[in-house]
Amino acid sequence: MASIGTTVERTPSADVLSRAQARAALMPDCLVEARRLANTVISGWHGRRKRGIGENFWQFRPYVDGESLSRIDWRRSARDDHTYVRDREWEAAHTIWLWADLSPSMMYKSTLGSVSKESRALVLMLALAEILARSGERIGCxxxxxxxxxxxxxxxxxxAIAHSPLADGLPRTDMIRGSSDIVLIGDFLDPPDEVMERLGPLARRxxxxxxxxxxxxxxxxxxxxGxxxxxxxxxxxxxxxxxxxxxxEDYARAYQARRAALADSLRHLGWSFIAHRTDHLAxxxxxxxHMYLSGLPAMKAAGERQGERP
Structure with missing residues (x-):
């Protein structure tokens, strides 16, 4: 996305060093804000707990014919005329990959924005990591x-992000094995066809x-x-x-068409899409x-409408 201002001639190495230093300086504040945001959002939540195999008690439920008798809780069953099974909390860690675009266009911040796109992307990624880690998930980038x-x-x-080399474009994903979730946060201003050329193979995997x-x-x-x-x-x-x-008028038509085409292509893959502006609450x-990751479709429409509000 084009930004506005005067360009100062700089060498490529100076640009890389400047961007790396700016990103490292931004990270502590982003981490503090991410933790504050995570604490606010998860207040009253119970994470992603599920029934399954584990050590922590989850609930009692009626015994179903065919289940192993060893799962019956005889002490609880003796209290009335029903037979109960003691369920334990699901503890199989799920792998969730998180990625934020740190290319130059993400550094943009207009006078209408409260923070840069890069800052908001980092805060969202780190807040997700904080919430998911508390739920026992495996987090990678x-x-x-x-x-x-x-x-x-x-x-x-x-x-790790503060000390990683600068990289533009979508991430390499050849290290991802098996069924996982991946959260991609960026401005996605490239033509939708080019973006989907990179994302399509991930969905097929x-x-x-x-x-x-x-x-x-x-x-x-x-x-x-003017x-x-x-x-x-x-x-x-x-x-x-x-x-x-x-x-x-022409700009708005092209910008919204790009967003709509990307969102439609992602839905055809079975992926979710959220449009978020930096002047809205993170x-x-x-x-x-988080609702998408938890498999709760009731929040989808609300999430997708975020980018449409004035």
């Missing part, structure tokens, strides 16, 4: 951190995907007027508009993604 099951997974993920599109409000609203210079943060290319307001996107 493609090309950055192998899956781990640890209470401090969010902190370890933040450290059995990955359940959840895509969160982060947008600055200026990208949605195009509030520009002589305006737009600069592409990825390539440095510039476009000068004498009367920027004349571009608004908790909105976090709750929507």
């Amino acid at each position: 493609p090309g950055v951190m192998e899956p781990i099951a640890a209470r401090n997974a969010a902190e370890r993920l933040a450290t 059995g990955l359940r995907g959840h895509v969160v599109e982060i947008a600055d409000p200026a990208e949605d609203l195009f509030p520009y007027a 002589r305006t210079e737009f600069t592409d943060p990825e390539t440095g290319d510039k476009l000068t508009a004498g009367r920027a307001e004349t571009l608004k 908790s909105e996107a976090l709750v929507a993604v």
Whole structure:
């Protein structure tokens, strides 16, 4: 997405170093905000607990013919005329891969946005890691951190990201094995066909995907007027508009068509899609993604409408 401003000539190595330093400096604040957000969202929740094989008691339920007699709780059954089974909590850790786009376009922040797209993406990713780690899930980041099951997974993920090399575009996923969930957070401004060319094979390998599109409000609203210079943060290319307001209608049509095409293609894969703006509460996107991961479809429509609100 084009940003606005004056471009200063810099060497590629200086740009890489500057971006790496900016990302490292951003990480502590993002981790603090992620933990605050996670604590707010999970208040009153019970994680992703499920009935299954484990050590912790979950519930009593009536015995069903054909079940092993060893599962019957005779002490509870002696209290009345029914036979009860003691269920334990499900403890099979699930692997969830988290990824945030850290390419130059994600550093964009207009005067209408409360934070940069990069900052919001990192906070959402780390908050998800915090919530999922507390539920016993295995958390990984493609090309950055192998899956781990640890209470401090969010902190370890933040450290790994701060020290990882800069990479543009979608992540490498050849290290992902078996059935997992993957959460991809970015602006996804490339043509939908190019994005789906990378994501389609992941779905065919059995990955359940959840895509969160982060947008600055200026990208949605195009509030520009008069002589305006737009600069592409990825390539440095510039476009000068004498009367920027004349571009608004065509821009809005193209921008919304791109989003709709991407969302439709993802739904055909069975993946979820959430559009989120940086002037909205981060908790909105976090709750929507967590509900998708928990298999609760009631939140889907609400999550997908986030990007449509003024």
